[in-house]
Amino acid sequence: xxxxxxxxxxxxxxxxxxxxxxxxxxxxxxxxxxxxxxxxxxxxxxxxxxxxxxxxxxxxxxxxxxxxxxxxxxxxxxxxxxxxxxxxxxxxxxxxxxxxxxxxxxxxxxxxxxxxxxxxxxxxxxxxxxxxxxxxxxxxxxxxxxxxxxxxxxxxxxxxxxxxxxxxxxxxxxxxxxxxxxxxxxxxxxxxxxxxxxxxxxxxxxxxxxxxxxxxxxxxxxxxxxxxxxxxxxxxxxxxxxxxxxxxxxxxxxxxxxxxxxxxxxxxxxxxxxxxxxxxxxxxxxxxxxxxxxxxxxxxxxxxxxxxxxxxxxxxxxxxxxxxxxxxxxxxxxxxxxxxxxxxxxxxxxxxxxxxxxxxxxxxxxxxxxxxxxxxxxxxxxxxxxxxxxxxxxxxxxxxxxxxxxxxxxxxxxxxxxxxxxxxxxxxxxxxxxxxxxxxxxxxxxxxxxxxxxxxxxxxxxxxxxxxxxxxxxxxxxxxxxxxxxxxxxxxxxxxxxxxxxxxxxxxxxxxxxxxxxxxxxxxxxxxxxxxxxxxxxxxxxxxxxxxxxxxxxxxxxxxxxxxxxxxxxxxxxxxxxxxxxxxxxxxxxxxxxxxxxxxxxxxxxxxxxxxxxxxxxxxxxxxxxxxxxxxxxxxxxxxxxxxxxxxxxxxxxxxxxxxxxxxxxxxxxxxxxxxxxxxxxxxxxxxxxxxxxxxxxxxxxxxxxxxxxxxxxxxxxxxxxxxxxxxxxxxxxxxxxxxxxxxxxxx
Amino acid sequence: xxxxxxxxxxxxxxxxxxxxxxxxxxxxxxxxxxxxxxxxxxxxxxxxxxxxxxxxxxxxxxxxxxxxxxxxxxxxxxxxxxxxxxxxxxxxxxxxxxxxxxxxxxxxxxxxxxxxxxxxxxxxxxxxxxxxxxxxxxxxxxxxxxxxxxxxxxxxxxxxxxxxxxxxx
Numbered sequence: 046x047x048x049x050x051x052x053x054x055x056x057x058x059x060x061x062x063x064x065x066x067x068x069x070x071x072x073x074x075x076x077x078x079x080x081x082x083x084x085x086x087x088x089x090x091x092x093x094x095x096x097x098x099x100x101x102x103x104x105x106x107x108x109x110x111x112x113x114x115x116x117x118x119x120x121x122x123x124x125x126x127x128x129x130x131x132x133x134x135x136x137x138x139x140x141x142x143x144x145x146x147x148x149x150x151x152x153x154x155x156x157x158x159x160x161x162x163x164x165x166x167x168x169x170x171x172x173x174x175x176x177x178x179x180x181x182x183x184x185x186x187x188x189x190x191x192x193x194x195x196x197x198x199x200x201x202x203x204x205x206x207x208x209x210x211x212x213x214x215x216x217x218x219x220x221x222x223x224x225x226x227x228x229x230x231x232x233x234x235x236x237x238x239x240x241x242x243x244x245x246x247x248x249x250x251x252x253x254x255x256x257x258x259x260x261x262x263x264x265x266x267x268x269x270x271x272x273x274x275x276x277x278x279x280x281x282x283x284x285x286x287x288x289x290x291x292x293x294x295x296x297x298x299x300x301x302x303x304x305x306x307x308x309x310x311x312x313x314x315x316x317x318x319x320x321x322x323x324x325x326x327x328x329x330x331x332x333x334x335x336x337x338x339x340x341x342x343x344x345x346x347x348x349x350x351x352x353x354x355x356x357x358x359x360x361x362x363x364x365x366x367x368x369x370x371x372x373x374x375x376x377x378x379x380x381x382x383x384x385x386x387x388x389x390x391x392x393x394x395x396x397x398x399x400x401x402x403x404x405x406x407x408x409x410x411x412x413x414x415x416x417x418x419x420x421x422x423x424x425x426x427x428x429x430x431x432x433x434x435x436x437x438x439x440x441x442x443x444x445x446x447x448x449x450x451x452x453x454x455x456x457x458x459x460x461x462x463x464x465x466x467x468x469x470x471x472x473x474x475x476x477x478x479x480x481x482x483x484x485x486x487x488x489x490x491x492x493x494x495x496x497x498x499x500x501x502x503x504x505x506x507x508x509x510x511x512x513x514x515x516x517x518x519x520x521x522x523x524x525x526x527x528x529x530x531x532x533x534x535x536x537x538x539x540x541x542x543x544x545x546x547x548x549x550x551x552x553x554x555x556x557x558x559x560x561x562x563x564x565x566x567x568x569x570x571x572x573x574x575x576x577x578x579x580x581x582x583x584x585x586x587x588x589x590x591x592x593x594x595x596x597x598x599x600x601x602x603x604x605x606x607x608x609x610x611x612x613x614x615x616x617x618x619x620x621x622x623x624x625x626x627x628x629x630x631x632x633x634x635x636x637x638x639x640x641x642x643x644x645x646x647x648x649x650x651x652x653x654x655x656x657x658x659x660x661x662x663x664x665x666x667x668x669x670x671x672x673x674x675x676x677x678x679x680x681x682x683x684x685x686x687x688x689x690x691x692x693x694x695x696x697x698x699x700x701x702x703x704x705x706x707x708x709x710x711x712x713x714x715x716x717x718x719x720x721x722x723x724x725x726x727x728x729x730x731x732x733x734x735x736x737x738x739x740x741x742x743x744x745x746x747x748x749x750x751x752x753x754x755x756x757x758x759x760x761x762x763x764x765x766x767x768x769x770x771x772x773x774x775x776x777x778x779x780x781x782x783x784x785x786x787x788x789x790x791x792x793x
Numbered sequence: 794x795x796x797x798x799x800x801x802x803x804x805x806x807x808x809x810x811x812x813x814x815x816x817x818x819x820x821x822x823x824x825x826x827x828x829x830x831x832x833x834x835x836x837x838x839x840x841x842x843x844x845x846x847x848x849x850x851x852x853x854x855x856x857x858x859x860x861x862x863x864x865x866x867x868x869x870x871x872x873x874x875x876x877x878x879x880x881x882x883x884x885x886x887x888x889x890x891x892x893x894x895x896x897x898x899x900x901x902x903x904x905x906x907x908x909x910x911x912x913x914x915x916x917x918x919x920x921x922x923x924x925x926x927x928x929x930x931x932x933x934x935x936x937x938x939x940x941x942x943x944x945x946x947x948x949x950x951x952x953x954x955x956x957x958x959x960x961x962x
Contacts, residue, residue, distance in 0.1 A: 059898050059899065059901065060898065060901065060903075062906070063897075063898040063903075064890070064898070065906075066903055066906030066909050067881075067890065067894040067897050067898060067903070067906075067909060067913060068841070068881065068882065068884075068885060068890075068894065069839070069840070069841015069842070069880065069881035069882045069910050070841070071906055072840060073840075073843075073907065075844075076834070076840035078835070078838070163824075163835075164831060164835060165824065165826050165827060165831070236941055237905070237907070237941055238843070238845045238851065238853055238905065238907040238908045238939065238940070238941050238942075239843070239845070239905070239907040240844070240845070240846075286905075286906065287905060288843070288905045288906070288907030289904075289905040289907060289941050289942055290905075291941070318844075320847065321845070321846040321847065321848065321850070321851075516905060517903075517904030517905030517906065517942045518904070519904070687901050688901060688904075690901075691901045691904055691942075691944060691947065692904075694943055694944065694945075694946060694947070695904060695942045695943035695944065696943070697943065698943025698945060699941075699943060722846070722848060722850060723845075723846050723848070723850035723851050723939060724848070724850045728939055728941055729943070729945070730936040730937075730939060730945075731931075731932045731933075731935045731936045731938070731940075731945045731948065731949065732932045732933045732936040733936075734932070734943070734945040734946060735932075736946070737946050
């Protein structure tokens with residue numbers, strides 16, 4: 046194998062799971078059918094708050110094929126302590142325990158589970174379960190909930206409180222230029238295409254296999270073990286294919302609880318699939334209100350940032366996000382302060398959705414920045430460059446790298462930003478007003494301790510494995526590429542395994558840390574294989590590699606090659622034969638280490654992007670089309686430019702949804718989300734999406750993570766909604782401060 | 794107390810129908826309330842066809858019925874007696890991928906893969922319709938298939954590539 050054909054880090058390798066996905070061979074959670082399996086169908090609460098007073102399940106039980114109906118009245122025992130119901134990533138509070146007692150905490154809460162021999166019988170019987178309630182007064186109106194907003198004493202462990210600097214109030218009062226406005230984001234639902242589902246295989250020996258839609262099989266395994274008192278060794282959770290997550294599968298959701306509850310009660314295999322309507326009953330991006338006050342000198346230099354936000358949560362858990370810190374970190378400004386609270390409502394607990402906190406807080410802040418640029422009579426790009434901060438302005442720490450300036454330059458060039466006409470309503474294309482807008486995006490570049498195994502077989506095939514998940518992010522492909530890169534093997538000889546709680550320890554797939562973390566783990570595992578191969582090679586008669594150490598050789602085409610004389614090489618298979626090895630197997634862990642932890646304190650690690658948007662707005666109808674997006678991303682080293690680009694495309698598309706379409710509306714009387722379907726909750730369709738150009742700017746960063754990778758799963762969404770909102774203002778002269786910008790808001 | 798009504802499946806009322814599924818003639822007993830989607834997934838084990846909403850709103854369940862793209866979740870199986878069904882499992886010619894399948898891989902036209910079978914069947918139906926001639930046509934006529942991962946631009950590129958090759962023939 047010539048090294049010119051070598052596939053490694055940086056190659057645009059097509060997804061290695063592609064064939065399974067285009068042929069229908071990839072099996073998702075609800076696509077396993079163990080013998081004797083029962084179908085479970087959940088009954089959702091019809092009230093938002095109160096008690097269940099009676100359950101009449103006689104008609105439901107009369108439906109042929111119905112085997113059991115589980116409610117709080119007949120459920121088996123589960124863990125009593127609150128802490129037994131906590132999972133790795135959930136917020137502080139008392140997690141939902143379905144069927145624990147007669148209490149109803151939100152509309153749509155599961156209150157019964159029908160189990161039947163067929164799906165149709167279960168669904169029909171579920172409609173016949175009569176539940177009587179004693180309703181209590183509820184509140185699902187965010188504006189009313191704001192009266193109860195608070196900052197919990199016990200913070201979520203991922204929460205970063207804003208660090209204030211200078212005297213922002215005083216500077217704001219003295220500033221000649223001011224922006225003072227309130228910005229809003231509607232509730233959004235993740236709506237992955239695959240509905241949450243679990244199939245539990247009951248093996249009869251006390252062990253279960255759980256095919257679950259989750260972003261963290263080991264998180265689900267630990268949770269189930271804790272809740273149901275089953276040894277973790279007897280629970281295997283599998284999720285080799287996950288039909289989208291976007292954060293909805295970070296925590297174990299109630300579908301898996303219901304499925305395991307029923308399986309243990311009936312000692313049978315069970316499958317529960319939520320309906321699309323029920324996909325609106327477990328987790329959502331919180332509703333948000335953010336007040337931004339900015340002060341600036343006449344020349345546009347920022348002198349004050351006052352950023353105050355509240356997001357919604359439930360009454361039983363305190364979900365918190367980093368909403369107000371982004372603008373404080375990103376802009377050079379001597380005086381800045383932030384304030385963040387949460388407001389409890391009688392809904393299910395809000396949760397992380399793609400770039401939680403930043404997609405909300407940075408987007409809303411970037412609309413305010415656009416307003417200040419206009420006041421200062423500066424081009425939005427010039428304004429951002431004037432107030433550019435080389436260091437993390439909130440924490441006073443340098444970044445491991447920040448190529449946002451380059452992202453602005455390359456994005457602007459690709460977009461043709463210099464042809465933008467200043468001022469609103471200055472550009473037109475026939476009957477449509479044209480607007481060009483810009484926004485900055487920012488997200489964390491995180492690394493999470495991850496283990497991986499590697500196994501080299503005598504025939505030269507390599508398997509690498511880790512309990513991470515691939516939720517469409519390309520994790521299989523990234524693992525394959527890092528292994529190919531490290532051991533110089535062609536991808537066809539490599540199998541990547543993931544999505545199995547039995548595999549080496551890995552975190553949930555989220556936060557954009559997957560590629561950096563598992564990439565590092567696979568690399569150390571493959572390096573360990575390389576060292577063992579080299580040792581094995583010393584058993585070859587005549588020792589062709591002499592006393593060469595690991596730094597004296599390279600691995601290429603299934604051979605160990607001497608650097609000083611590439612003509613001298615031994616095949617992996619030859620080395621293994623000589624040492625009488627059938628396989629070489631290792632497990633290694635990549636962690637930040639002491640130097641990494643010190644660096645994490647001393648330096649900030651973030652991805653950045655510059656997003657440019659063009660919109661065309663029908664002047665009479667108010668119809669908005671996003672005709673062009675250029676998203677220039679600074680995210681360190683890119684392992685696979687093809688799949689990384691797709692991650693950005695996906696973030697941009699969801700950002701367009703956030704800007705124009707996505708909004709879950711609350712009926713505050715019923716206390717229920719009204720538009721709980723894909724017909725009434727519009728996610729962008731193909732016709733909504735036009736040209737999107739993705740640019741990865743060069744940003745070498747050996748310090749941020751072991752591979753220099755920052756992650757790209759979330760950064761794409763962060764700037765998009767604000768860029769579109771700012772473009773709409775440029776087109777129409779109408780400043781809409783609440784997302785999504787629907788036609789009614791433009792026609793006011 | 795509710796009593797059994799006409800819409801209550803009190804007993805099996807299965808009706809035997811004939812379907813040609815991916816080239817194989819099958820005689821299948823089906824309950825009158827079973828959708829074609831559930832028949833394919835639960836009875837026939839053809840789980841390549843996906844359920845994304847069960848309400849005809851997302852397109853994940855798209856299959857070809859007598860060559861036309863149809864949401865199989867909105868079609869009762871009994872109403873399709875005698876029909877020829879092609880699912881994603883039947884697109885490839887033995888081991889040779891359908892040009893659309895290959896184009897989807899080449900253009901990275903999917904991420905999680907869950908909407909992909911529906912996108913592929915829909916695109917195959919679109920090609921057969923012969924109506925799409927431009928990029929905007931493809932965007933519009935593929936809009937019945939939602940992709941939450943946001944692979945639309947790549948899906949459009951993939952479909953256009955195959956469309957252009959077919960047109961050139």
